[in-house]
Amino acid sequence: MYDVDVDMLNREAAKILWRELQxxxxxxxxxxxxxxxxxxxxxxxxxxxxxxxxxxxxxxxMVGAVTDEQALKWYQANSIVWSVVIKPFVLVQDKA
Structure with a gap:
């Protein structure tokens, strides 16, 4: 089992423009x-x-790969998403 610093993850979670995650x-x-x-x-x-x-x-x-449709929707709307990195992945959640 990995040691996880939840406080560090909380500090690293951030709002970001979806376009920056392309x-x-x-x-x-x-x-x-x-x-x-x-x-x-x-x-x-x-x-x-x-x-x-x-x-x-x-x-x-409730969890899965971001679909092409979701990515396009966020891109076209210039959406901001919540994100956190768990290498090698970036987890994203609609800010709304």
Missing amino acids: VFFASGKTIYVSTDLDLLEVAVAIKRDEADKVRHWQSEG
């Missing part, structure tokens, strides 16, 4: 997190390799 999206490294979930809770679960929890969220459609 390179990560293009390389398949962006993960969508539903607004029904806590972004940091998901980040910790991924970092700790809590596969059952993450698979459950995925099966419910």
Whole structure:
């Protein structure tokens, strides 16, 4: 199990323009997190390799790869998203 500094993750979570994350999206490294979930809770679960929890969220459609449609919507709206990095991924959540 990985040691996770939740306070550090909280400090690193930030609002960012979706357009600034395009390179990560293009390389398949962006993960969508539903607004029904806590972004940091998901980040910790991924970092700790809590596969059952993450698979459950995925099966419910609450966590998964950012789709082309979602990316285009955020791009066209010049959206700001919440983000946190869990290498090699960037987790993103709609700010709204």
